[in-house]
Each structure stands twice: as C-alpha cells, then as structure tokens.
Amino acid sequence: MKTVYYKYNPETDNYERVYSTLRNKLSGLAKVLILAAIIALAAVFIVFLCYDTPAEKNLRAENRQLKAQYNILSRRLENSLKVMKNIQSRDDNFYRVMMQMEPLSRGQRLAGLDNEERYRELRGLSDSKLITDFTRRLDYFDRCLYAQSISFDELRVMASRQQDKLDHIPSILPINIEDYTMSSGYGYRRDPVYGATAFHAGLDFAAQEGTSVYATADGRVTTADWKGGYGNCIDIDHGYNYLTRYGHLSKILVKEGQMVHRGERIGEVGSTGKSTGPHLHYEVRFRDEPQNPVNYYFMDITPEAYDQMIRLAENAGHVMD
Numbered sequence: 572m573k574t575v576y577y578k579y580n581p582e583t584d585n586y587e588r589v590y591s592t593l594r595n596k597l598s599g600l601a602k603v604l605i606l607a608a609i610i611a612l613a614a615v616f617i618v619f620l621c622y623d624t625p626a627e628k629n630l631r632a633e634n635r636q637l638k639a640q641y642n643i644l645s646r647r648l649e650n651s652l653k654v655m656k657n658i659q660s661r662d663d664n665f666y667r668v669m670m671q672m673e674p675l676s677r678g679q680r681l682a683g684l685d686n687e688e689r690y691r692e693l694r695g696l697s698d699s700k701l702i703t704d705f706t707r708r709l710d711y712f713d714r715c716l717y718a719q720s721i722s723f724d725e726l727r728v729m730a731s732r733q734q735d736k737l738d739h740i741p742s743i744l745p746i747n748i749e750d751y752t753m754s755s756g757y758g759y760r761r762d763p764v765y766g767a768t769a770f771h772a773g774l775d776f777a778a779q780e781g782t783s784v785y786a787t788a789d790g791r792v793t794t795a796d797w798k799g800g801y802g803n804c805i806d807i808d809h810g811y812n813y814l815t816r817y818g819h820l821s822k823i824l825v826k827e828g829q830m831v832h833r834g835e836r837i838g839e840v841g842s843t844g845k846s847t848g849p850h851l852h853y854e855v856r857f858r859d860e861p862q863n864p865v866n867y868y869f870m871d872i873t874p875e876a877y878d879q880m881i882r883l884a885e886n887a888g889h890v891m892d
C-alpha cells in the first residue's frame with residue numbers, strides 16, 4: 572500500500588496532499604542504494620575476515636607444510652655445521668700440527684663469502700629474510716666443505732711422505748666401539764675414592780671384564796706390570812714423543828721390550844688398582860704431557876660417531892679411578 576503525505580497550509584487552513592518531485596524520488600533512491608551497498612560491503616568484509624575460500628585454505632596448508640619442512644632442513648643443516656666445526660678443529664689442531672703444517676686461516680676457509688650481491692635477487696621474494704638466511708648458511712657450509720676437501724688433499728700428499736710417523740701416532744680406539752660405554756672424559760673431575768676435585772688425564776671406557784684392549788699405534792712396550800693406582804698397566808712408547816697408557820687391566824698379554832703394531836691385542840679390561848668397577852683407563856701423552864684422547868681416533872671413526880663421542884666425553888661424569 573502506497574503511503575500518502577499531507578502538509579498543513581495556513582493560508583487555506585487545510586491539509587493539502589504533498590506530491591514528491593522527481594528530484595526527491597531520485598534522492599531517496601540514491602540513499603537506499605548507498606545504504607544497500609554499504610551493507611553489502613560490510614557483509615563481504617566480514618565473510619572475508621572470518622571465512623577462507625578453498626584456495627586460501629589450500630594455500631595456508633601448503634605454507635604450514637613448507638615451514639615444517641624448512642624447520643627440519645634448518646635443524647639438519649645446523650647439525651651438519653656442528654660436525655663441520657669439529658672436523659675443522661681436528662684439522663687445525665691435530666692433523667696439521669702432526670704434519671707440521673700451518674692451520675688454514677679464516678680467509679682461506681671462507682674466501683668469497685663476503686659477496687652480498689648473490690643474495691640481491693632473493694630480496695623480492697616472500698619470506699625473503701628467511702630464505703636469505705638459509706641460503707647464506709648453506710653457502711657457508713658448501714664453502715667449508717670445499718675448503719676442507721682441499722685441506723684433506725694437502726694432508727694426504729703430506730701423509731704419503733710421512734707414513735712411518737703415521738704408523739707410530741695413536742689413531743684408533745683402544746676398545747671396539749660396540750664393547751664399551753663412555754664413563755668419564757678428560758679434564759677436571761671429582762675423584763670417586765677421595766672425593767676431591769682432580770685432573771683426569773685420560774678417558775674411562777666402562778666394559779665387561781675380559782674385553783679385549785688393543786694398541787692404538789706401532790711402538791715398543793716400556794711397562795707391562797703393576798703401576799700404583801693404575802693397577803695392571805701397559806705403557807707403549809711410539810716414538811715421535813708419543814706414549815699411550817692402558818690401566819686397570821685384568822690381564823697383560825705383552826712383555827716389556829716387545830714391539831707391537833696398531834690393532835694388536837695387548838690386554839684385557841679389568842678393575843685392578845684404584846678402580847670402582849671394570850673399565851679401561853686410556854691416556855695419550857706427548858712429550859710426557861697428557862693429551863685429550865678424543866683427538867686421536869681419526870683412522871677408525873666417522874665424523875658423526877666422533878661428534879657423538881665428544882659430547883659423551885664432555886658430559887660423562889662417572890669417574891671410575
């Protein structure tokens with residue numbers, strides 16, 4: 572039903588019908604249309620904020636998967652960088668020292684990595700900071716790997732000239748890797764018998780009594796007898812200022828003056844002398860100064876196993892002698 576409007580006219584003292592002009596009609600229609608448009612836009616905006624389209628849902632799911640994959644790759648890369656750092660440390664502080672070669676400088680290891688131009692094309696990508704950071708770390712690892720490969724080639728050439736010296740430098744584990752548990756590492760530890768803090772000059776390999784013990788390099792046996800707190804003990808002089816010591820043995824299978832070769836069985840694990848349980852106390856000495864034995868396993872242990880051994884040696888706190 573159409574609404575009719577009236578307006579009072581004081582001159583005629585009557586109510587007269589009001590007829591809408593075209594302008595008023597258009598104005599009213601415009602107001603209605605504007606209000607409808609505002610309501611429609613508000614509805615679209617609310618739907619856009621609260622509800623995802625199927626394409627947006629798929630995109631969000633893909634983004635979550637990509638970020639999860641990135642986190643996995645990032646952790647793997649970080650672990651690889653840690654292993655590389657340990658390899659570099661062994662290279663500079665043991666291999667090159669042993670071969671009387673200068674350590675590689677930081678410039679030699681990282682040459683070319685200061686060129687930021689290679690990352691310019693990544694700046695326009697979404698998540699550019701994330702991608703650039705990962706790419707930079709990957710480039711760093713690639714460069715370290717390349718430099719280390721070159722270093723090992725140089726060491727191989729030098730080693731071929733010093734084979735006799737290599738034969739007489741401790742370089743393997745004194746017990747098969749599957750036969751022991753790392754009990755105590757190298758450094759200051761709490762003495763299990765006296766309770767005081769004391770320097771532990773070797774590594775303790777906890778193992779069953781009777782487990783085979785092997786010479787870690789060629790040399791001559793200088794001690795094969797009882798040696799105070801070491802109990803049944805073997806000392807091997809390898810020449811080139813190196814000596815290894817094997818303590819707390821249950822059996823000694825070599826004699827003083829005997830020449831032995833790397834990997835030769837020389838004794839069995841025991842608990843003789845100052846000991847709280849069956850284990851092998853193993854020392855490496857250079858010019859009669861104790862060295863950390865973890866630096867002398869380069870012939871029969873992988874980088875991953877070496878990295879694990881370092882962490883176990885650092886965290887092991889059960890000193891057995």
